[in-house]
Amino acid sequence: MIINNSLDEVKKRENALSIIKNKVESEGRSSLFDLTGLSGGFIASSSELSLLETYVGPAMFEEELQSVGREHMGGEKVIPLNRTSSGILAAVLTLVSKDSNVVHYLAKLPAHPSIPRSCKLVGANYFETDVFEEFSIPENTSLVVITGSTMDHKVIDEDEFKKVIEMAHEKGIPVMVDDASGARLRTVVFNQAKACDLGADIAITSTDKLMPGPRGGLMAGREDLIDNIKVKVNQFGLEAQPPAVLAMLNGIKNFKPDNLLNSFERKDELFNLLNARFNNFEKTPTGVMISPENLAKEISVENNLSDDDLAFVFSFILLNDYGIITIPPVSMPGASATIRFDLSTTDAFKLDLNDLNKKIESSFEKLQDVATNEEKCREIVFNS
Incomplete structure (x- = not known):
């Protein structure tokens, strides 16, 4: 070896x-x-670069990122993160309690390791499957996760996507979608709807996957959940810094x-x-x-x-x-x-x-x- x-x-x-x-x-x-497919990029003008100060940068660029981010991802509000994995961790820290269950459906195993690792960190029980007939939501489940497109670009069936969301919502459980590349791959190539438009409560994408943006994450979804997750993001230093926020904004605009x-x-x-x-x-x-x-x-x-x-x-x-x-x-x-x-x-x-x-x-x-x-x-x- x-x-x-x-x-x-x-x-x-x-x-x-x-x-x-x-x-x-x-x-x-x-x-x-x-x-x-992860080459990303950093698109910025010289005038924009001059504004990348600790507090000036967010003040200048985060409001517009809200607008273009919602258009790109759907949902009521977005939050920029330093990694997709950071957003997944913050969501799990916010929504998942110790000893509760997290169940995950994806087109092909395995899931991105950040998901089970985050669950382990909070002491939750984690289950994943790529067989739709075997997917179920047990009692004491705090979060349902869906992967839109796997690490090897296997794309979920949209009907199964919607059914899993319906199953979760029937039990009052929030749904998080790991749509790292899927936010573009599913929607552009496979003509699927945006995750939030399909009913997902939160969805996250990687801003360097299949688009000219930086290594980072962009989460979208219900405003109340995004606000609560943002608290954890700021507590643990998981937020995107001003240069990444600018690059995300221009990456989406130039996609x-x-x-x-x-x-x-x-x-x-x-x-x-x-x-x-x-x-x-x-x-x-x-x-x-x-x-x-x-x-x-x-x-x-x-x-x-x-x-x-x-x-x-x-x-x-x-x-x-x-x-x-x-x-x-x-x-x-x-x-x-x-x-x-x-x-x-x-x-x-x-x-x-x-x-x-x-x-x-x-x-x-x-x-x-x-x-x-x-x-x-x-x-x-x-x-x-």
Whole structure:
């Protein structure tokens, strides 16, 4: 095993960021191709930047963020946060009591780790399922959670979405929707309604996923719940700082649904190219992906690596050799090791898909060459 614990995941991320820094310094930003779908951005004018003071910034930008945020997310009020995980934690701290139940329905397991971790922190009992027929709400449930689009972009069925909300509200239980990428993916590509319009009490999105905003979270929903959650946010320092608030505001204003729709069309071309060599790539709404389990099926040499280890090594080869950034090298502990090539990013539109296919094939051949040498693989992932 190469990646054994959360510390290992932190160390591999540090190495990935070092590789990215070195490439930018030696070859320029154009040498990198961020295909994570999480590339985000920071759009700001010089006059706006001059207002990013501790108290002036919120005074100038938070009111307009309320307006554009409600339009983007629905709901009665929004609150900007430093991470989506921060908003989830604040909501759980506010709404969930010790020994109560939290039940979670999503299209495919597992949930984002911030949800069970937050429940554990308050001493709640947590249950999750991706089988609709098995979903139920037991007595003493304080919160129902729905994931709109999973970490690997599996999108929930809208009828099931609405039914879970109805089941919760029949028992007077609030519903929180983790709509990190779903706030755009579900609505633009799958023509689903906004979570709050479907009846969710609160919903949260990541402002860097499939949009040109910063790493941050934006929560929307019922005004009374948002106000109570905001108390916890401020008590624990989970609020977004002025630069992030400005970047969220401009990120939403500059979000272009056509980029998602164009990537929806291009994914078929890339998938067909990869299919000439591989058997286990899958389509996502905005690109293609290969899970650790399916990557292992492609390997024709004996090795002692775990499926996740193979995915980490493969993704580091892509980064080292071709400047292709995928999620596994740069992800936080607990994130999925699935490798996604998201075609909705600005960098993706600069890539010729035939050339991208060749780079993926070449990286895979190198993976096969090194997979039998665990120490070499460790060196690739940790630079050790």
